[in-house]
Amino acid sequence: MNTPGIAKLLQERVFTLSLTLVILVGVCSLIWPDTFLTFSNLSTLLLNISTDSVVVIGMMILLISGTFDLSVGSVYALSGGLAAYLAYNYGMFTPVAILVGLGVAVLIGFINGLLITKVGINPLIQTLATLGIVRGIFDLMGKVATLPEGFDALGTSRLMGIQTPFWVMISLVIIFSILVSRHVFFRRYYYIGGNEKAARLSGIPVNRLKVWGFMLSAFLAGVAGILFVSRMGAVPDTLGKGLELKIITAAILGGASLLGGQGKITGAFLGVIFIHLISNILVFARVSGQWTDIIFGIILVLAISLDIFLKKNAEIRLTESLRNIYQQPKP
Amino acid sequence: MAAARLLLSAISKVFPGVKALDAVSFDLLPAEIHALCGENGAGKSTLMNILSGNLQPDEGEIFLHGEKVVLANPLSAQNQGISIVHQEKSLVGNLSIAENIFTENYPVKTGGFIDFPELYSRTQKLLQTLNITSLDPRTKVESLSSTRQQIVEIAKALAKNPKILILDEPTAAMTADETETLFRILRELRQKGTSVIYISHRLTEIFEIADRLTVLRDGKYQGTFPVADMTIKSIIRLMVGRDLEEQTYTSQQQKNILLSIKNLCGHKFHNITFELRAGEILALAGLVGAGRSEVARAIMGIDPAEKGEIWVQGKKVIIRNPPDAIRYGIGYVPENRKEQGIFPEMTLADNIAVTSLSSLARKGFIQNNQVFSPVQKLVEKLQIKTPSIQQKMINLSGGNQQKALLGRWLMLDPSVLIVDEPTQGVDVGAKAEIYQLLRALAAKGTAILLISSELPEVLALSDRVLVLYNGTLTGELSREEATESEILHYASGLARHSP
């Protein structure tokens, strides 16, 4: 391959991230030959990424449109907690309990979107407030220690030896990566993130799409919360705490920009895998506590700085080629 | 040549792959206003960046007052008495005028505390020397109009007492009146002995203000001439290297009314009534702030009107948002391309396809080839210069970006197209191409509402001119009646007293 080709590939986050993942897995399977690259470890890893990957899809779509949602962790907790609570305490039929949990999530997303677009509250402030309010409601609700059978099955049943949440996640990731890259509806989020004013003037219903974005993000957070609760068969009281930052970090590693207009669902998915793979490696290496935080901080800064560096190089090359075009003698 | 205050001799600057400046020479006399002309990409910015210490020349020498100097960085250029007012605003909005002007040299009391009374009085004095007494040094910059901000920029440059002042497109956002104020200031500076390098796309201004002019083309020096010896035509010939075709005007106006506005009222305009016919180019003239863009925004449904009616092709319609307007066949190319027009990080193809996504998609899904072939055709038709339609928009020149914005609406083939300042910051060559494009559209039967602050543009393009003053229509001029002075007359609100 010629140099410009490689340079172009290196700008593609999906490519660099996949490459890094492959190398990491390769190196680790050399260090821990008997335990790392085993079905059991990989399936555990995949199961662990399943909930985060579902949440990151919605976050990525919001980031593409130039905004974000800090309340996903709380919505994740409330949705899962509420569905479990209704099924356990009121014996509600499981599918109904789940629908109620998801309905509440969508409602929260709708309120977020409405207040941000119609009233004009800054998304950071609005979703930060929602984070607190929803967490408070979750805390008020009694916790559930054992779930009814049907509810459990959702998170614990297996297909081809791997638990359901993985299959839910993989289908959602595939569906949304096709939709977001190809479908007109989602394509418009790139325009909104690229230049909101211009998008509005070009006839894109910016506000309506943003509301849909927040609803989708909350809905997916709800799905993930329910999957996790049914997998654990219980509702931990710190469920989903701090999830929002982890998800945003994964999306940024996966190629999103806080300025909007950029990113792919596959990138976000790889970002989640990357974060979990590092955690997994740290467990294997028996590193814990503050070291984990330090290593994650360093990785984030390094990855983003390198990306900026590569982009700048590419930019210089591009300016040259453009100059040549504009400098052509005029007829 | 010993008399020259500044002398650049055979300056060359090579960027990887391109020679931005090729042995360019330039001399600046004391107390003269020297215009620098050239199309975008001709090397003006590179030359100014070298003068202000941002860039270092690869070859060539710089002499100040006959002595060879090195301008190692912006600070050293300032210390040698060279100040530059860039096109990009360098002001901090939420600080006062005084604080912005003296950013780098606050007067301080012992202990490092800012001496505010001294700061304000110095600012006041400075503004007085510029003959501006209407500005309070304590005013926050963000509350000023863009022209006033431009004046503050100039004051900021003058605060350093420069011998040489460089102005880059200072009038881009100014109205005729404001330009006149600026020119008065520049003439006074010249009288006090300051030398000014003046860069502008508006050639008429050069005749009004400059003593001499230097033309660059493709990084090469084309010569320096006394302005009195030149004509607009001869300057353009030097700038583009050929004569621009003189376009003969023929009206394409047809009978049928496509857009009719009745008693439209909004936040900044009242009782606007007019009709727009197929093939007509109707100009909406007036000073900046007269409410021209607001009328356009109301028609487009961005800031819907409070009262009044909009009729499209004989039917009364209600437009609440841009999608409504688009459905009725109205398109809008906004002013301020960077802020409201382009999607800078997206491709040219994406930028053009934005209005027609749904029709380009099949069952909601977009296949690249379905988008690319119509876009490619349009790019060729509009002669947009780009290595590929996959190029990022931000990398294209202003003129090509503007053509792409027009192309965005051509994809939809609207019956009414509103263009707001369509040639702002566009070089002469591209400007002519855009004029041609608008005429061709009109010939096809599209009704065009043109909003422009450039009177020559209004006169060159329009079949009819409506003049707005302070939110009301003060005059309507046919092509035959319209002259710059006539338009200005109405635009300054003098209509009723005119004979």
Next chain:
Amino acid sequence: MKSFAPTLWLLLFTLALVACDPSKGAKFQEKQTGTQVDPNEEYVMVTTAVNMPMYVNHDQATFKRWGEQMGVKTSILGTSEWDVQQQIQIIEQVIGTHPTGLLINGTDPSIARAIDKAVEAGIPTVVYDSDIPQSNRHAFLGTDWYEIGKLQGEALARLLNGKGKIAYMGIVGMTNMENGFRGLLDVLANYPDIEVVGKYNDEANVEKAAKITADLINAHPDLAALAGFDSNSGPGIALSIREAGKTGKIVVTTVDWEPEHLKLVKEGGINLLVGQKRELFVWYGAQFLFDMVHQTNRISGNDKSAGITNVPFAVNTGLFTITSENIANFLP
């Protein structure tokens, strides 16, 4: 590759540091127990909030000391924040690395499934601190939280002579805390003149605890006593009482015996502390794992195939109280 190369090298470097263990390949050691100990035996503690002083000073210090004494490897895993979901993931992932035994902090009932996975994988698994009764853990060692509440209740009733206004706080919703609250209320129910004015969530945060206390003192000037249930309740309560100038006038009972708690007892800011014997449940928890691995006490010919767990099922390590009377024994 370029994009992430430095990141990668950094990681590899870290991994190399961790992976190069000098003790690898050492000969089998003979310990005083008489049992053969493989120095590569690795016992892993999975907890959370690993920086919490109480965990560091009692749990983790004891666990390390035990490992040194026994000549085996010990590792501690957990996030620096309190994060149950992450603890679950760590348990699940650590199973694949085949540790010799797992000592798990029973933070929340939802870790039950992960514990079961470890047990299924054949790893001796002991839960400490709070029990996870829904799980198939091999053994539990810890404290009865109901008893913690009961002890506080009895002390309060005695110190208040059976009458006055009482409020209590802790991490509301956490299973062991709720058990403690229940113990407290069950005792107080026997005293009709004691009025419980409320249950408050201080989220294990000193400032929260202080703020709640200040508000309570303002709302109920005749507040007679406060009971705290997490490590930070006591210091927060005592701070606000001192600032209100009511030290000694409001009775305070709470849990834990960190240096700050002890100091407050000495100064009279806290009347009674209920202490847990954390050293004991961690030490013996680790020892249980060791005994399971080494079959120290064999019940049958082969306990594993007989399905016998040859350590106690549940151990209550008991509680003790600290008051001004015995405080001297705890101070350095």
